[in-house]
Amino acid sequence: MERAHSLEALKAGEATRLLIDTSPDLREQMLSAGVTSIDGVAFTHAHADQAHGIDDVRAFVYRRGARLDAMMNSQTQSLLRARFGYIFETPEGSGYPPLMRDHGLEAGQTASIDGPGGKIELSLFDVVHGREPCSGVRIGPLAYTPDVNGLDQKAMQALSGTSLWIVDALRDKPHPSHAHVNLALDWLSQIKPRLGVLTNLHIDLDYKDLLERLPEGVRPAYDGLQIILAPSDGALIDLSRI
Ligand SMILES: [Zn+2]
Structure with missing residues (x-):
């Protein structure tokens, strides 16, 4: 980030x-x-x-x-x-x-x-990831939950107001420690970020197939995906390959 x-x-x-x-x-x-x-x-x-x-x-x-x-x-x-x-x-x-x-x-x-571009403020929130103690990360308008199969009320509160949420979606079938595509989509429909990005996609998911069947405002991640947000209001400025 x-x-x-x-x-x-x-x-x-x-x-x-x-x-x-x-x-x-x-x-x-x-x-x-x-x-x-x-x-x-x-x-x-x-x-x-x-x-x-x-x-x-x-x-x-x-x-x-x-x-x-x-x-x-x-x-x-x-x-x-x-x-x-x-x-x-x-x-x-x-x-x-x-x-x-x-x-x-x-x-x-x-x-x-702190660094040359100013301070990045972050907070962590607890998420369920099988038996592993695991956090999601919130940075202003951005939330990142790479590995998660359960979100309690506190986690949903931590995610509210997110403009970009990058969320685990391992495969189509449910999994004991990861979100599957429909679970991730269900969470996204509750939080309603401007953009939802599915990540951690396993080999049984195809990028092009996902791109076609995901609802508007949700897309699959890929290696090198670069997303630029306005820090003031989290508006999406650019989405490209590095
Ligand atoms: Zn993990």
Whole structure:
């Protein structure tokens, strides 16, 4: 997620960049998107496909010369610290500095990441994702829930007023820890964002088929999809491929 003072500044790369999750293909994704700096990280949860590219932030930390602040719920914090302790603290006997400063963020609390484009304010909210403690992320007009199969009233409140909601839709059949297409569409019809984007699409969903059958205002995501929103009112300015 990027924030910039103007569209020109955004195009010139003068933006604050918040990375949400460190997927295993993080290096390739950053290279193909031309991202050369990041200012902070948020984790939705500790599953391997969300977190195990965590070492790829090292190059960004070298460049900025300082640790990255990383926001996550306290359960995700415990899980990531148990698996990747060296990311957050120098182990005894090691000379390598840590890469991130972790912050446990409770649901509804707000945190901010500062950078060249100004502050990005974010909050996390609890979502159901099978048995895994998992958060959705709300940043002004944007909400992101990549892995979710249940939303309680508090989560729906956290999502209300969203202009762009990027939401899990794994497949057509129901799944024990992910939303299926009709469940995601049902939630979208309640929240009514200007644009709903279905993500986490599995191999049994076809992009073109989805594009044809999804209702107006909902579309499937693809790698490299770039969406530009006006920070003032969340109006959709542009939707394109990076
Ligand atoms: Zn997951």
